[in-house]
């Protein structure tokens with residue numbers, strides 16, 4: 001695997017022509033800053049240093065970089081097939097239940113955290129070390145090349161990939177001068193010798209290529225920075241309620257290792273209104289069309305209130321943080337009385353949506369203030385199912401027919417005992433832990449359940465109290481994220497595209513013109529071109545340049561050009 | 571409240587469906603005309619490959635002549651440029667195309683291309699009608715995506731033809747896959763026209779999805795070239811070894827461009843559109859930043875876009891720096907395109923992530 005043979009088409013392929021091949025190689029030298037590959041084999045020199053040097057050379061070689069690149073693409077695949085904790089922890093739990101026998105192996109291999117796993121990190125770190133080790137030296141080399149001049153014409157121009165020749169009556173030195181002008185006029189960098197001109201163009205290709213790779217490094221640094229300092233938290237806000245940006249207010253919160261709570265910009269908002277609209281008809285009846293949260297927003301500890309709107313694709317931006325609208329749902333307002341008729345609980349209780357028609361489930365937990373008929377302190381719990389559009393009596397199950405509040409209904413099942421909320425273990429607010437609770441039983445000894453419409457009341461068996469379905473509130477969930485470094489990443493990305501375009505669309509190439517006095521006093525003009533990679537553009541460009549020069553040094557009359565299409569080859 | 575997004579215009583949606591079915595009918599005619607082109611072309615005797623390869627050992631490969639363009643005055647006797655192909659490639663002339671140089675084959679080939687152009691116009695009208703019926707970009711679900719995908723692929727092919735590039739050899743394959751794509755789209759992926767879910771309400775839909783479709787369609791054309799390159803290269807290698815491939819293989823392969831031409835063709839296509847693919851991913855990340863609150867979250871679609879990107883980068887590297895021309899690089903290119911296809915069908919249907927929207 002030699003990286004030079006593209007510059008000198010024959011250097012390695014035709015050993016018989018190696019002497020001339022060397023000369024071609026000189027003509028193509030430094031046409032790119034691509035590194036020369038080391039011959040495979042062990043380290044040169046002895047001891048740790050020798051090995052280190054050998055290891056470094058291997059790591060920064062194109063062969064290893066290519067393998068690492070390929071490994072990186074393979075290594076990212078498992079993460080799309082196996083659920084990732086980082087993406088969806090619930091799915092991970094389900095997967096673990098369904099594939100119990102694989103769990104230990106998968107955990108050992110960090111398959112639930114592929115993108116932060118040791119092996120994935122190892123690959124991309126090695127790749128980026130390789131990239132730095134490869135690109136930085138090349139950048140200096142390229143700066144050197146920018147100051148250099150195009151190399152002299154090789155002896156045999158007819159061996160180059162594109163070649164043309166003709167004979168003219170113009171004296172050789174005039175032809176050389178004219179060639180210098182023609183090439184310079186086409187924005188070639190030229191170097192005029194005694195009987196020949198060397199010209200080069202397309203340095204931007206190399207610059208673009210280096211810019212692209214350096215931009216990759218910049219992006220990686222930006223990602224790492226963002227990862228270390230980022231924070232991301234979620235908050236469910238009921239209509240009419242507020243949120244202020246402090247750690248304790250979040251429902252859940254994740255942050256990078258270097259994050260400190262002081263990084264949270266101070267602001268607060270209250271949710272004034274939430275609008276959702278849905279397709280009322282048509283094949284996708286029920287799918288959401290529009291969500292909008294109207295908030296009153298305050299910047300700083302006690303800034304002036306501003307009305308703002310947050311939509312799905314339009315987060316609210318505050319001082320480097322963004323507030324996104326993530327989801328929404330319903331919260332039935334329920335009041336509970338104890339056996340004496342005293343209202344001991346009245347609240348809007350958010351329910352978790354289960355399907356796209358917002359069939360929702362949740363739990364109502366009455367932790368304080370309840371005493372049963374005998375005056376014994378107890379807790380009450382209700383398993384709840386809420387549907388915004390009920391199918392109607394006798395129409396099957398409690399599944400919502402439509403996400404809007406067309407025919408809302410609430411179904412409760414009643415328990416009493418200990419909710420287990422004081423046990424110190426974190427509890428899911430949407431689920432009832434009935435392990436220490438007893439059912440309220442209906443007449444037939446089954447769990448007491450009742451469906452209610454807004455305004456209806458259910459009476460618990462045995463005069464244990466009442467529950468009233470007072471009304472319905474809406475809630476919306478917001479995600480508040482702080483992602484430093486994204487501006488830098490974006491700048492890197494834009495530079496990467498620009499550099500890439502330069503590196504792929506611009507050709508770096510050299511043109512040589514030689515004019516020598518022939519034996520019969522007529523000047524022989526030769527022109528040849530050499531590119532980084534073979535290209536149809538190069539012969540076309542050479543032809544155009546030849547035509548331009550030909551106008552100033554036309555073919556000598558009466559001596560037609562010999563069309564040496566074949567014969568000349570060695 | 572903003573006004574409700576307009577309900578779908580059922581009439582226009584119906585017209586769009588008729589247009590799509592009509593275009594399928596015309597593509598079928600184009601398919602038949604291409605078949606006729608290949609059949610008539612098979613009567614020609616070509617055999618240039620063997621001649622070139624055996625001749626090459628004796629007298630050196632014939633050089634290809636490239637004439638300079640531009641109508642300057644010295645046209646009559648302007649100097650001719652002689653080019654030599656790079657080492658390691660065989661100096662084999664391109665085949666004459668499906669028609670094999672026969673007049674009748676050529677006639678059918680022209681008919682096929684005209685029909686393809688007609689079908690393209692009808693299909694494009696179908697896409698526009700669909701978009702008008704819902705007053706949004708026609709890229710809300712897999713049905714619409716497939717429709718646009720084949721339209722763009724055929725459009726790219728027609729543009730290449732207009733630019734006088736030698737691409738007629740792919741006509742039959744292209745029309746066949748377009749029919750396949752449309753068949754799958756209309757039978758399995760069909761989704762009645764409707765509005766979008768809120769996450770798709772964004773001008774990034776226009777930017778991100780349109781470039782994704784363009785890249786896919788063009789990468790498809792590149793992959794076709796790569797695949798044919800592998801066949802043709804195998805064929806040339808067998809002849810070089812002195813073997814005699816079967817009559818059918820010879821008849822087909824002789825009419826294709828040479829392996830070197832096919833290889834260069836697909837490299838150029840892939841390299842030219844890699845920056846656009848890079849842009850697509852970055853635009854997607856920006857959109858995800860606005861819609862979901864994070865730029866990159868390793869959602870399956872994101873993972874596979876990344877894999878596709880790295881695979882194409884790997885291919886470009888293989889060619890540019892490691893000097894892996896030829897078959898090895900071709901396998902990488904096919905792997906990269908397979909990743910793209912999987913990212914489209916596999917990820918949408920089998921793995922559900924945040925990119926799964928209404929009706930697949």
Ligand code: HEM
Pocket residue numbers: 032033034035059060061062065069127128130131132134135209213216500503504841880883886887889890891
């Ligand atoms: C994330 C990883 C990488 C990506 C996406 C990437 C992508 C690319 C692309 C698209 C090209 C242009 C190919 C062409 O000119 O046709 C390129 C060229 C190049 N890359 Fe990378 N690359 C990566 C890593 C590396 C590494 C690790 C090295 C060094 C060890 C490296 C060294 C080079 C060199 C030397 C060239 C230019 C060769 C020349 O000018 O002839 N790249 N790269």
